[in-house]
Amino acid sequence: MPSRYDLLHPLTKLSLALVLIVAAYLSPSVWLSTAICGAALLTTAASHRRGEIARVYPLFFVPITISLLLIRGVLVPDVRTSPIDVGGFVLSLDAIAGAWIYILRYCTLVAALFTVIQTTPTAQLMHALAERGLPRSIEFILLMALQIIPDMKLRADAILEAQQSRGLVIHSLPSRIRALVPLIGPLVVGALVDVEERSMALELRAFAATNRPTRMTVLIDSRAQRVVRVACIGAVVAMGGAVVGVRYLS
Amino acid sequence: MNDAIVATNGLSFRYTRRTTPALDHISIAIAAGSLTAIIGPAGAGKSTLCALLAGFMPQFFRGVVDGTATVDGVSPIEGSVHAMLPHVTVVLSQASTQISGVCDTVAGEVGFALANMGMPGDTIRTRVTEALATMEIGHLAERSPFQLSGGQQQRMVIAAALALNPPVLIFDEPTAQLDPPTVAALGDTLRRLAAAGKTIIVAEQHLDWVAAYADRVIVLNTGRLHADGPPQTIIADPQLALGRSYAQRLSSYAQLHDVWQGSTVATTHAGLVQGIRTDAPVEPVSRPLPRAHAAPMQAPVLTCTSVQFAYPNGVPVLTDVDLTIGRGERVALLGRNGAGKSTLLRHFNGLLRPQRGTIALNGVDIVKRAPGTLARQMSIVFQDVRNQLFAATVRTEVAYGPSLLGISKSDQERRVIDAMAVCGLTDDADTHPYDLPVARRRLVATAAILALESDIIALDEPTAGLDADSIETLSSAIATCTQAGRTVILVTHDLNFCATHTDRVVLLAGGRIVLDAPWASLNDDHIALLEREVGLPLGFDVARTCGIAAGSALHHCLTSPADLR
Numbered sequence: 001m002p003s004r005y006d007l008l009h010p011l012t013k014l015s016l017a018l019v020l021i022v023a024a025y026l027s028p029s030v031w032l033s034t035a036i037c038g039a040a041l042l043t044t045a046a047s048h049r050r051g052e053i054a055r056v057y058p059l060f061f062v063p064i065t066i067s068l069l070l071i072r073g074v075l076v077p078d079v080r081t082s083p084i085d086v087g088g089f090v091l092s093l094d095a096i097a098g099a100w101i102y103i104l105r106y107c108t109l110v111a112a113l114f115t116v117i118q119t120t121p122t123a124q125l126m127h128a129l130a131e132r133g134l135p136r137s138i139e140f141i142l143l144m145a146l147q148i149i150p151d152m153k154l155r156a157d158a159i160l161e162a163q164q165s166r167g168l169v170i171h172s173l174p175s176r177i178r179a180l181v182p183l184i185g186p187l188v189v190g191a192l193v194d195v196e197e198r199s200m201a202l203e204l205r206a207f208a209a210t211n212r213p214t215r216m217t218v219l220i221d222s223r224a225q226r227v228v229r230v231a232c233i234g235a236v237v238a239m240g241g242a243v244v245g246v247r248y249l250s
Numbered sequence: 251m252n253d254a255i256v257a258t259n260g261l262s263f264r265y266t267r268r269t270t271p272a273l274d275h276i277s278i279a280i281a282a283g284s285l286t287a288i289i290g291p292a293g294a295g296k297s298t299l300c301a302l303l304a305g306f307m308p309q310f311f312r313g314v315v316d317g318t319a320t321v322d323g324v325s326p327i328e329g330s331v332h333a334m335l336p337h338v339t340v341v342l343s344q345a346s347t348q349i350s351g352v353c354d355t356v357a358g359e360v361g362f363a364l365a366n367m368g369m370p371g372d373t374i375r376t377r378v379t380e381a382l383a384t385m386e387i388g389h390l391a392e393r394s395p396f397q398l399s400g401g402q403q404q405r406m407v408i409a410a411a412l413a414l415n416p417p418v419l420i421f422d423e424p425t426a427q428l429d430p431p432t433v434a435a436l437g438d439t440l441r442r443l444a445a446a447g448k449t450i451i452v453a454e455q456h457l458d459w460v461a462a463y464a465d466r467v468i469v470l471n472t473g474r475l476h477a478d479g480p481p482q483t484i485i486a487d488p489q490l491a492l493g494r495s496y497a498q499r500l501s502s503y504a505q506l507h508d509v510w511q512g513s514t515v516a517t518t519h520a521g522l523v524q525g526i527r528t529d530a531p532v533e534p535v536s537r538p539l540p541r542a543h544a545a546p547m548q549a550p551v552l553t554c555t556s557v558q559f560a561y562p563n564g565v566p567v568l569t570d571v572d573l574t575i576g577r578g579e580r581v582a583l584l585g586r587n588g589a590g591k592s593t594l595l596r597h598f599n600g601l602l603r604p605q606r607g608t609i610a611l612n613g614v615d616i617v618k619r620a621p622g623t624l625a626r627q628m629s630i631v632f633q634d635v636r637n638q639l640f641a642a643t644v645r646t647e648v649a650y651g652p653s654l655l656g657i658s659k660s661d662q663e664r665r666v667i668d669a670m671a672v673c674g675l676t677d678d679a680d681t682h683p684y685d686l687p688v689a690r691r692r693l694v695a696t697a698a699i700l701a702l703e704s705d706i707i708a709l710d711e712p713t714a715g716l717d718a719d720s721i722e723t724l725s726s727a728i729a730t731c732t733q734a735g736r737t738v739i740l741v742t743h744d745l746n747f748c749a750t751h752t753d754r755v756v757l758l759a760g761g762r763i764v765l766d767a768p769w770a771s772l773n774d775d776h777i778a779l780l781e782r783e784v785g786l787p788l789g790f791d792v793a794r795t796c797g798i799a800a801g802s803a804l805h806h807c808l809t810s811p812a813d814l815r
Contacts, residue, residue: 123354144351151351151396155637161601161621162637165630166702167654169622182650185640189684193636197347200301203310203331204339205350205410206366216361216374 005046006119010128012225013120015232016043017112022236024108026243030097033104040111047119060110065103072099122146128219136213152191159186254279255449256303256338256418260317262473263298263307272298274473275317280451280466282417285444287464287481288453291492291717292687294470296453297343300422302326303451305334322417335363339411343423343715345403348410349395356398357382357391360410374413381413384439399587400427408436418449425456426715429587429743430785437463455717457495458746458788461485461517485517493718496746496788497522500808507807522792530804550574550613551705551737552598552628557607559593567593569761571607575739577705580732582748582769583741584784585758591741594758595708598739599628612705626655629704633711635695644670644686644694645679651702669701672730674723689720696727707731708739713747725751749787749809759783770810774800 005013020040027033044053073096084091126139163182170179202208257279264271273295280286288296301311305326308315315327322337342348353359361378369377382388385405390398395406404427411419421440425433433456440450441463454460460467460481467484469477469492477490488494497517504510504522509530516522557571567590575581585591596602597609600621608615611627629651632638641647648669652662670676673693678686683694692715699707709728713721728751731738740748748755749769757765757780765779772780777790777800786794789809798805 121354123352123358140352148351151346158632158634159637161596162630162632164601164621165599165625165632166638166651166699167622167625167629169620169654171620182640186637189640190636193684194347197342197344198349198351200306200310200342201348201350203306204304204335204348205363206332206335207350208330209332209366209368211368213366214364214368214371214374216358216365216371216378218371 001048002119003046003048005043006048007220009219009221009225009229010116010120010125011132012229013043013116014125015229017116019232019235020112021109022239024105026239027101027105030100030104033101033108037104037108037111040108040115044111044115047115049118053115053118056114057111060114061103061107064106068099068103068106069096072096072102124217124219127215127217131219140207152187155190156183156187159183159190162186253281255282256280256319256321256451258303258317258319261302261319262314262316263302264314266312266314268313271473272313273302276470276473276475277317278468278475278478280449282449283444283447284465285440285450285452285463286466286468287460288451288468288470289455289457289460289484289491289493290470290476291719292689293472295473296470297422298473299470300340300420300451300453303418304338304340304420305329305331332367335367335414336416338416338418338420339414340420340422341408341411341424343426345400345407345427348407349403354394355392356387356395356406359395359406360413363410363414377413377415378409381409384412385409386435401429401432401587404428405432408439412443417447418451419443421450421452421454423453423455423715425454425459427711430745433459433743434785455715457485457491457493457718458497458518461495461497462519467491482517486515500789500792501525504808509804509807519788519791519795522788523795526792526796526798526808528796528798528804549577551577551611553608553610553613554594554597555608555610557594557597557604557609559597559602559604567761568597568604571761571763573756573763573766575706575737577737578732578735579754580728580738580752581740582752582755583739583758584745584748584755584780586783589758589783590761591758592710595630595710595739595741598706598708599624599630622654625651625702625704627704628706628708629699629702630708631696631699631710631712633714635692638695638698639683639691642682643680644675644683644697647683647694648675648698648701651698655702665701665703669697672700672727673697689716692716693720693723696724700727700731703734704736706737706739708741710741711744712740712742713744721747743784745785745787746789749789755780757783770806772800772809776800 020036024033024036027036044050047053073091084093122143126134126143130136130139160183163179168179168182170176259277261273261276262271263273276299288299290296301307303319303321303326307313307327309330319326321334324334324337326334326338350359350362353362357378360381361374364374364377379388382391385408387402387405387409390402395403398406404424408424424436428436437459440452444450444465452464464481467479467481468475469484469490471492476492477484484490485495486498488498495517497519498515501510501516501522504526505515509527510525511527512525516525552573552575554571554573557568558566559568560566571594583591583595593602597604600616600619603617609617611624616624639647641650645666649662649666652665670679673696675690675693675697678690683691686694692712696709696712712724716724728738738752740752742748752769754768755765755772756763764783765776767776777786777794780786787809793805793808798808
């Protein structure tokens, strides 16, 4: 069952994510960055797919956290401030705090955008962008590219199976090189044949028609959501203005 | 014909860079509210005619058009495809490539054309709901089109055509990927649409289906009009139909064995039921039991023991599958879409590994062997031959497999020559596989596997899209394999073909083997189970309708026609 967050207009979700990402990028304080990252994680928690999404987060977060802590905390420590000796390595609390801000920015970016992507069907997002003026050809190219990727993956797997069924063995570098032609050949030829047939399919779906297209579904929107979107854009502009002001006017 | 909704007069079309015309002076008139079948061998011009009537020539497929054509009063030659959509649309044979790739739901895909034509959202939703209901896929409306099976995708693209609601609907080989119950359901749907006033044109190879559902049959050969008439006349005469339907062959067989009344051959199930003499004294003429069943199974080539397999999402696909297949056996592996046939087949040569249980080829456990190393023992011709073909000529394509086996050059050459000869490809040895008609490409893929001379050869949907000549060639190739002592496994929806070319049926349902017996020893319970799961071969269906008891000599005569060709 979709949650209230899931049912928000795609642009509302995108606007909220944008505010969080910009705020995290501009935040000068560890505590503020932590709060912003927490807010991004709250959007995940508000989704009905929170379990699935949260299961992927360690793959995103753990390697980056370890790398940044090592790079900022150990390899380039600012030993002039609060140095700590850990078994021959000199750590710096301030350097770790600096690394932590980078980690929080990254986590906010991933959590905010990944939650939007996972809770918004691509076609709905494109529909929303098309209503705001995204050219139809760009919408089509983006959607087709996204939808075709899994299809191509399945095709590549099927080609590998077909060639293995006639004796292809891949065990070493030379064998991998020899396998390229029988594996890539059907993929390319198949894709070229598909292009013609898909073009025919698009013709039969009136894609070349010149009249203004309509939509089968209507995106749910509300006055409150429109206000939120305007507020989000305003907040982003205000934050940008504040940074410019602080940097260049003071 | 005054009430013709589709008419051509001296219509010819030659593709750019081709010297011979694909269509040559075709003059036909098709009445509104009819179901017309266009038949003919591969390369006859069926698909070209379908595409031309839908507005693809000469704007999309470049070439030279002569003569005239009108569909619902509009010329498809002068209009574009989208301009013709209010009048006519065409459903192509390969469902997977007719998915626009733009919509993330089935409902969106079905309504995509209507949206592009600028229809109001309410109208689109109504038409989509009706079209999905007609094709009985309303429950799939919110699924991704890419997550559907081949049969479901075919239903979806037909629903997309129905949603457009044009007066003329053209179908190019619509049954090629469908299982028998869906094929019958499609026939009933098209008949209903014709009765409701739609004009249906179907280009089809499946002569039994044409005989059962068409009002009229147009036969094309090398681009020319070869014959035109009612199905009873055309399908009954192999000279006119350029091929023989299974019903026609079965009734000729019954005549030969004196169990037929009357002088005319039947072309439909009803005709066979009327013609069979149920009181005829019959000498047992059934084929002998398969070798592996006639004698104790000394040397099983394939043994599956308690095989279990589930996909990563945890859904079980195979459960406790036990199966032993002997050398030289011909086995039909049947089951509905999703029953686990393809999954089981992929276990036979190590493409998939069982989560529990063992699989042995020639007594050796293969679970830890790389699939490619098993090609001498087991090889598979997959349904989509585009995944296999890559070489510049038929000869090099067929030679690729043997070149990987580590055998001598002379043996490789001998195998290539033999395999091409068996598949009737000797004259095409230096042709690019993609320059051949689709049906012959499938024979190239088959020859490439036959050249491996594996102990077991499995063919996945081998007759899909094949014309009568190519099916005949395939039959000979299978016969050659069995004469050489090889085991043949057929995974197919073509029940008549597998009843004629196999000795034993293995039926999968819900990931389990629910029936494993020789065709010749199926009892009434087995037949009922088979009918419930996948339908019956025509001989079994006719025998059951006539009330002929399973096990009787007459039943064997109809269901095990040993010399039926």
